[in-house]
Amino acid sequence: xxxxxxxxxxxxxxxxxxxxxxxxxxxxxxxxxxxxxxxxxxxxxxxxxxxxxxxxxxxxxxxxxxxxxxxxxxxxxxxxxxxxxxxxxxxxxxxxxxxxxxxxxxxxxxxxxxxxxxxxxxxxxxxxxxxxxxxxxxxxxxxxxxxxxxxxxxxxxxxxxxxxxxxxxxxxxxxxxxxxxxxxxxxxxxxxxxxxxxxxxxxxxxxxxxxxxxxxxxxxxxxxxxxxxxxxxxxxxxxxxxxxxxxxxxxxxxxxxxxxxxxxxxxxxxxxxxxxxxxxxxxxxxxxxxxxxxxxxxxxxxxxxxxxxxxxxxxxxxxxxxxxxxxxxxxxxxxxxxxxxxxxxxxxxxxxxxxxxxxxxxxxxxxxxxxxxxxxxxxxxxxxxxxxxxxxxxxxxxxxxxxxxxxxxxxxxxxxxxxxxxxxxxxxxxxxxxxxxxxxxxxxxxxxxxxxxxxx
Numbered sequence: 336x337x338x339x340x341x342x343x344x345x346x347x348x349x350x351x352x353x354x355x356x357x358x359x360x361x362x363x364x365x366x367x368x369x370x371x372x373x374x375x376x377x378x379x380x381x382x383x384x385x386x387x388x389x390x391x392x393x394x395x396x397x398x399x400x401x402x403x404x405x406x407x408x409x410x411x412x413x414x415x416x417x418x419x420x421x422x423x424x425x426x427x428x429x430x431x432x433x434x435x436x437x438x439x440x441x442x443x444x445x446x447x448x449x450x451x452x453x454x455x456x457x458x459x460x461x462x463x464x465x466x467x468x469x470x471x472x473x474x475x476x477x478x479x480x481x482x483x484x485x486x487x488x489x490x491x492x493x494x495x496x497x498x499x500x501x502x503x504x505x506x507x508x509x510x511x512x513x514x515x516x517x518x519x520x521x522x523x524x525x526x527x528x529x530x531x532x533x534x535x536x537x538x539x540x541x542x543x544x545x546x547x548x549x550x551x552x553x554x555x556x557x558x559x560x561x562x563x564x565x566x567x568x569x570x571x572x573x574x575x576x577x578x579x580x581x582x583x584x585x586x587x588x589x590x591x592x593x594x595x596x597x598x599x600x601x602x603x604x605x606x607x608x609x610x611x612x613x614x615x616x617x618x619x620x621x622x623x624x625x626x627x628x629x630x631x632x633x634x635x636x637x638x639x640x641x642x643x644x645x646x647x648x649x650x651x652x653x654x655x656x657x658x659x660x661x662x663x664x665x666x667x668x669x670x671x672x673x674x675x676x677x678x679x680x681x682x683x684x685x686x687x688x689x690x691x692x693x694x695x696x697x698x699x700x701x702x703x704x705x706x707x708x709x710x711x712x713x714x715x716x717x718x719x720x721x722x723x724x725x726x727x728x729x730x731x732x733x734x735x736x737x738x739x740x741x742x743x744x745x746x747x748x749x750x751x752x753x754x755x756x757x758x759x760x761x762x763x764x765x766x767x768x769x770x771x772x773x774x775x776x777x778x779x780x781x782x783x784x785x786x787x788x789x790x791x
C-alpha cells in the first residue's frame with residue numbers, strides 16, 4: 336500500500352531528535368514553555384482551572400503526574416487539568432493561518448507524557464517542536480472552522496504524536512495511537528459561538544488528554560482505525576476535506592513552525608491584539624472617555640467571524656465571551672489602559688460606561704485589511720469625539736507577533752506580571768530560571784509542581 340499520512344506523521348515524529356533541532360527552535364521552545372507556565376500561574380484562582388484541578392486530583396495511579404496548582408493525577412487527567420490552566424486566560428501563544436491555533440496548549444500533553452515515561456527536558460523540547468510543527472502545518476493545509484469543527488480537533492493529532500515520542504512508541508503503535516485520537520476528537524465549533532462557556536478554555540485540554548490517553552492505550556497493544564486520513568468515513572472525508580502537507584521540519588530554523596508562532600502581550604483573543612495595541616496608543620489623546628461619540632473598528636474577515644459578529648459580543652456576560660469580543664476588549668483598553676483579569680470581572684462587565692461605549696462601537700470588514708491577513712492582524716480604529724474631532728490609529732503587528740517579537744525582558748515582565756502574585760516572587764523566579772534552561776532539566780515536570788500558590 337502507498338504510504339499514508341499517518342505513516343508519514345509517525346515517521347517524522349519518531350525520527351526527530353533534540354540534537355538535530357536548530358538552536359533557534361530550542362531557544363523559542365524555552366520561551367513558549369515559560370510563557371505557558373506564566374499563563375497557568377495567572378489562572379490558578381480562575382473557576383474552570385480550579386474545577387479541573389479538583390476533579391483530576393481525585394484520580395490516581397501508577398504512573399502519575401504533577402498537577403499545576405498542587406497534587407497529582409493520572410497522566411491523561413494531568414494533561415487535561417494542566418492544559419486548562421495554560422489555556423484559560425486566553426493569554427498563551429498563537430498561530431494564524433487558514434485555521435488559527437494556540438500551539439502551546441501541547442505543553443500539557445508533553446509534560447504529562449514525559450513524567451509518565453521519565454523523560455528529560457531535551458526530550459520534551461523535541462516533542463514540543465513536533466507538536467507545534469504538526470498542528471501549525473495542519474492549520475496551513477486546511478481550515479476546518481468553516482465546516483463546523485473547532486481548531487482543537489487538530490490538537491489531538493499533535494498531542495498524540497508528542498505523547499507517542501515521549502512514551503517511546505514504535506511506528507506501528509504510533510499509527511494506532513493516531514487512529515484512536517483522530518477518530519474520537521473532532522470537536523464542534525459551537526465551543527466558540529454565541530455566549531461562550533467555561534469549556535472554551537478547556538477544549539484543547541480535552542484534546543491533549545485524548546492524545547495522552549490514546550498513546551497509553553497503543554503502547555499496551557490497542558489498535559486504532561486506519562487509514563485515519565484517507566479511509567472511507569475517515570478524517571478527510573468527514574472532517575477536513577482533502578489536503579496535503581508539503582513539509583515537516585528541516586535542517587534550518589526557517590523550516591520549523593515553532594519560531595513562527597506569536598506570543599500574546601495581553602490576555603485576549605489574538606485577533607484583537609492589534610486593536611488593543613492601537614487603543615493603548617490612542618487613549619493618550621482622549622482626556623475623558625465620556626467625550627467619545629462613536630468608535631469604528633475596521634478589521635479583517637476572520638476577526639469579524641470570530642470576535643466581531645455575534646450579538647453577545649456587544650453585551651458579554653462571561654469572561655469567556657468578553658475576551659473573545661473585539662468591541663469589548665478595544666473599549667476596555669481605551670478606558671482602562673490595561674487588559675488583565677481586572678477587565679473581565681463581573682463588576683467590570685456590568686460597568687455602565689463600558690457598556691455604553693461598546694454600544695457605540697461598530698465593527699466592519701475592510702477588504703484591504705482582509706488581504707493583509709494572516710501575515711498580519713491589521714485593525715484600524717476611528718474614534719469620533721463629541722466636538723467632531725476624529726482620531727485614527729492602525730496596528731498590524733502588535734507586541735509579541737512573530738514580526739514584532741517580545742524581547743526576553745518583555746517576556747519576563749509578562750511572566751512576572753502573571754506569576755509573582757500567586758506564586759510569590761522567589762518561586763516565580765525559580766520557575767522562570769528553570770524553564771528558561773529546560774534542556775538541562777532531568778525532571779522537567781518538577782517545574783509544573785512549583786506552579787502553585789505561595790503557601791503550597
